[in-house]
Amino acid sequence: MEELNHGKILVVDDSDLERELLIEVLKGAGVQNGFLQARTGEEAIEILGTHYKEVGLILLDWQMPRMSGMEFMEAVVKVPQVANKAIIMVTASGTDENKKKAWAVNPNLVGYVVKPYTPESLLDVIYPFVQLKSSN
Amino acid sequence: MFFLGKKNKELDKFADLLEQGTVALFNERGDVHFSKEPSKTRRKIIEFEGKMRADGMEKYDNEPTYVSAVNFYASEKDMAQKKTLGALIIYVQQDYISKMMKLLKYPPIDDESDTAMQDSCGTLCNIISGRFKSEISIAGYIELEMSHFINYRNSAFAGVDFCYNEFDMVEVVFEIDNVRRLVMDMTMGAVPRLKTK
Numbered sequence: 148m149e150e151l152n153h154g155k156i157l158v159v160d161d162s163d164l165e166r167e168l169l170i171e172v173l174k175g176a177g178v179q180n181g182f183l184q185a186r187t188g189e190e191a192i193e194i195l196g197t198h199y200k201e202v203g204l205i206l207l208d209w210q211m212p213r214m215s216g217m218e219f220m221e222a223v224v225k226v227p228q229v230a231n232k233a234i235i236m237v238t239a240s241g242t243d244e245n246k247k248k249a250w251a252v253n254p255n256l257v258g259y260v261v262k263p264y265t266p267e268s269l270l271d272v273i274y275p276f277v278q279l280k281s282s283n
Numbered sequence: 284m285f286f287l288g289k290k291n292k293e294l295d296k297f298a299d300l301l302e303q304g305t306v307a308l309f310n311e312r313g314d315v316h317f318s319k320e321p322s323k324t325r326r327k328i329i330e331f332e333g334k335m336r337a338d339g340m341e342k343y344d345n346e347p348t349y350v351s352a353v354n355f356y357a358s359e360k361d362m363a364q365k366k367t368l369g370a371l372i373i374y375v376q377q378d379y380i381s382k383m384m385k386l387l388k389y390p391p392i393d394d395e396s397d398t399a400m401q402d403s404c405g406t407l408c409n410i411i412s413g414r415f416k417s418e419i420s421i422a423g424y425i426e427l428e429m430s431h432f433i434n435y436r437n438s439a440f441a442g443v444d445f446c447y448n449e450f451d452m453v454e455v456v457f458e459i460d461n462v463r464r465l466v467m468d469m470t471m472g473a474v475p476r477l478k479t480k
Contacts (some may be wrong), residue, residue, distance in 0.1 A: 161431055162406040163399065167390050210353075210409065210431040239413020244426040263312045263387070263410050 152278045154203015155181040159191040159219065160237070161211040165262065169206060169237065172266045173273065177280035180204070188214030192222060199229050204276045209238035209245070220253045233257045233276050237264070291449060297471045298323045298453040300422055301371070304414040305457065305467075312410075313387040318458040328452050328470060334442025335452070335470065339374040339435070342466040347377040349400055350435040351408035352443045355416065356428040357475065367444040368427065369471035370452075371415060373408045377436075379464055380404060386459075401434035408432045411467070424474045446472030 156173070160166045166184050173180075183198060185191035188211055195202060209216040216236060224230050234256055236249050241261030250256050258272035302321050309315040329336040339348030355369035356362035375383060381394040384403045393399045409432050420426050433439075445452075452470035456463055 162409060163402045164384065164389055164392065164406045165409075171390050210429055212431045215431075239409050240416060240429060241413060242417050242420045242426055244420065262413060263308065 152203065152276065153180070155183050155198070155201045156277070157183045157185065157191060157194060157198075157202045157205045159185045159188065159205065159211070159216065160208040161186050162208070165208070165237075169269070172269055173277070176266065176270050178273075179278045179280055187211045188216060188219030188222075191219055195223070195229055195232075199232075202229075202232060204273075205232055205234045206237050206273075207234055209236060209240050209249075217249065217252055220249070220256075224253050224255070231255060235260060235272055235276075237269070238262060291451060291471070291473070293473070294325070294449075294451055294453055294471060295323070296422075297369075297419065297474075298455060298469060300418040301411075301415050301453075301467065301469050302455055304418040305411055305455075305465075308410065308414045309387070315386045315459065318461045321455050321457045324454045324456075325451050326454055326468075328445060328450060330445075331442055333447075334439075335370060335372075335445040335468075337372045337374075337435075337439040337443050337468065338437075340437050342374045343376045343463070348374050348437055349377060349380055349404035350374050350437070350439055351401075351404040351432045352435075352439060353408055353412040353432050354430040354444050355412075355471065356430075357425065359428055362428045362430070365444065368446050368474065370443050370445045370469070371408070371412050372439070372443055372468045373404065373411060374466040374468075375404055375407065375464070383407065383464065397436060401436065405432035405434045408434075415469075419474060420477075423477055425477050427474065445470050448472055 158166045207216045235258035237260045239262045246259050339350040352372045354367050357368050380403050381392050392403050416427050449470050452468050455467045457465040
């Protein structure tokens with residue numbers, strides 16, 4: 148896995164409110180990383196195309212218009228420059244079957260958070276991949 | 284024709300699962316408790332040009348309403364081919380949506396922004412649909428595919444996709460402080476049972 152903790156966090160979700168909530172929870176917990184945002188998988192691909200060196204972690208919704216989170220991951224794993232980016236699914240689809248599908252598409256997936264989540268459950272999964280205020 | 288009005292016996296079961304999932308979600312997420320047991324009423328789907336009619340204003344005495352819809356499919360292939368198996372439409376009165384999102388511990392929204400209000404309704408529809416899908420799976424049915432949400436103000440002017448074999452939907456009404464605050468229309472075709480080994 149790449150150097151993770153200092154990179155920007157790319158938040159991909161078609162809900163403005165869910166993106167806002169995610170960033171608010173992370174900032175509130177002392178996460179120091181910068182953020183990039185995309186509303187669809189397509190937008191996320193465009194952002195990765197130009198900012199792939201800066202992005203350390205991707206928080207990815209599943210159901211999005213035009214390009215879903217799964218289609219995004221299918222595209223990402225084929226490109227060596229970004230194939231190893233840490234991705235955490237943050238989605239309303241939370242069954243074991245969904246999780247299996249996600250890991251089948253991207254065996255490097257580092258976490259899976261089901262909406263609606265509690266700040267604690269989100270932070271448990273995200274902490275290893277971010278830089279916190281108190282850490283160097 | 285004899286098949287008109289043929290009753291989908293499992294629709295009531297799916298309505299129970301929808302109710303159960305929604306109540307649990309509101310309790311867990313925001314410690315929100317509904318005033319009484321939600322009411323469930325079977326209604327005929329009103330079809331117009333192959334789509335299901337979804338009028339929000341008639342749910343709230345002609346008050347402005349936000350409407351969001353999600354479709355369900357039996358497989359990824361069916362989703363790609365737009366072979367719809369089910370639909371879930373949620374309706375929230377404009378005046379209440381920011382309060383509802385606050386109850387669910389979302390950040391404050393600009394209640395003068397139509398975009399923000401639509402997005403909030405869609406966000407709510409997404410989490411309810413995801414929970415509903417999980418409840419269906421836990422009840423022993425196949426894992427359904429789910430679309431992203433589509434939002435409207437007052438009514439879904441072009442209608443909502445539904446399973447053409449179905450004639451009925453269930454309207455589920457939730458009350459908070461004894462006032463109707465969340466209304467859903469749900470229809471679902473025959474969902475295959477999960478094969479057990």
